[in-house]
Amino acid sequence: MGKQELFESSPIRAFDAATNGGLKAGELGLVTAKKGLGKTSVLVQFGMDTLLNGQQLVHVSFDQHSSNVITWYDGIFTEISKKKTIAADTKEQILRNRTILNFNQDNVNLEKVVATLNALKAGGIAVAGVVIDGVDFSKVDESSIETVASYAKATKAKVWISSTAEGDSLEDSAPKAVLPYFNAVVHLSSKGSTTMLDILKFGKEKNVASTLKLDSKTLLITNK
Numbered sequence: 651m652g653k654q655e656l657f658e659s660s661p662i663r664a665f666d667a668a669t670n671g672g673l674k675a676g677e678l679g680l681v682t683a684k685k686g687l688g689k690t691s692v693l694v695q696f697g698m699d700t701l702l703n704g705q706q707l708v709h710v711s712f713d714q715h716s717s718n719v720i721t722w723y724d725g726i727f728t729e730i731s732k733k734k735t736i737a738a739d740t741k742e743q744i745l746r747n748r749t750i751l752n753f754n755q756d757n758v759n760l761e762k763v764v765a766t767l768n769a770l771k772a773g774g775i776a777v778a779g780v781v782i783d784g785v786d787f788s789k790v791d792e793s794s795i796e797t798v799a800s801y802a803k804a805t806k807a808k809v810w811i812s813s814t815a816e817g818d819s820l821e822d823s824a825p826k827a828v829l830p831y832f833n834a835v836v837h838l839s840s841k842g843s844t845t846m847l848d849i850l851k852f853g854k855e856k857n858v859a860s861t862l863k864l865d866s867k868t869l870l871i872t873n874k
Contacts, residue, residue, distance in 0.1 A: 653744060656730060657702040661695050661871040665836075668860040668873065669852045673834050675778070675806040678799045682815035682823045683838035687845055689812040690714065691869040692838065693781045694722045696810045698730065700779030701744045708770065708777050709748060710763055712755045713784030719750050729868040749775070755786055760794040764801045771805065780809040787813055787824055795828040820850040820857075838864070847871060 666672035673679045679696075683689045700707040711719050727741055751766065763782065770777060780802075802809040811832075815823050818839045823829070835851040843866065849858035861873045 653702055653704055653740060656734070656736070656740075656744075657699070659734070660699045660702055660730060662699040664862060664871050664873045665847075668862055669834070669849060669858065673808050673810070675808055676803045677808060677833040678795075678802050678831055679808070679810045679834040679836070680823060680832045681810060681812040681836050681838070684816055684840075685814055687838040687840060688864050688869050689814070689838065690722055690783055691726070691864065692836070692847070692871065693783050693810055693812045694719075694726050695871055696808075697748070697779060697781040698723060698726050700808065701747055702730075703778075704747070705778035706747045706776055707749070707779045707781070708751060708767060710751045710753065710780065710782040711784060712753055712782070712786070714752075716750045716752050719752075719783075723748065726870070729870055749777075755784075755789050760785070760790060761797050764797050767801060767805075777805065777807055780807055782809070782811045785811050785813045787828070790828070792825075792827045795831045799831040818848070823850060 662672065681689050681692050697707050697709050709719055723745065749770065753763065767777060767780065798809060801807070813824065815837065818837060820829070820835060823835050823837060832851065833853060837848045837850050839846050839848055845864040847862035847864065849860055850856065852858050862871060864870065865872050
């Protein structure tokens with residue numbers, strides 16, 4: 651099994667099926683949840699999907715050390731490739747397209763993150779996907795999100811951001827002024843022993859019906 655077969659078996663295919671193709675190039679998405687429900691796992695799955703498609707990914711973390719991020723990718727790759735026969739160097743080939751950046755949001759704002767991304771582009775790295783984990787919206791204004799959205803549109807990159815949200819509604823996900831910049835908003839909510847992946851917004855639709863959830867053992871997105 652090669653990279654294409656792994657891409658086709660990625661858990662993001664379930665998300666794509668529920669959203670008529672998923673996030674498009676040049677669009678901005680948001681993943682929210684209460685702490686500890688699996689935001690990073692979902693974000694890493696979106697990031698891994700870019701890598702499985704043979705494209706360059708930048709993972710920006712505001713709240714985890716690089717070693718923890720690497721552990722997440724190793725774990726997600728293991729679960730996706732489990733019970734599949736792959737070449738010994740496939741994982742290395744996939745992950746060599748990943749760049750991890752670790753910042754403190756008190757010192758580095760989103761404008762500086764975009765400046766770094768543009769510097770990578772100028773250096774010859776054709777970034778197709780960006781995930782930004784642990785954004786604190788209390789430290790972000792509308793112009794910052796606009797800068798990220800403009801970067802995504804200009805470079806045709808898919809950009810996913812994660813943030814903690816205590817409530818389960820779209821209005822709880824982010825400040826009202828920045829919600830229009832997000833083409834997709836997904837929220838993890840606890841329903842008994844199950845963690846559901848609720849699609850609060852996708853394009854012009856709100857509260858899109860789906861059966862998406864996180865597998866309780868692997869934390870992979872599934873519709874089963």
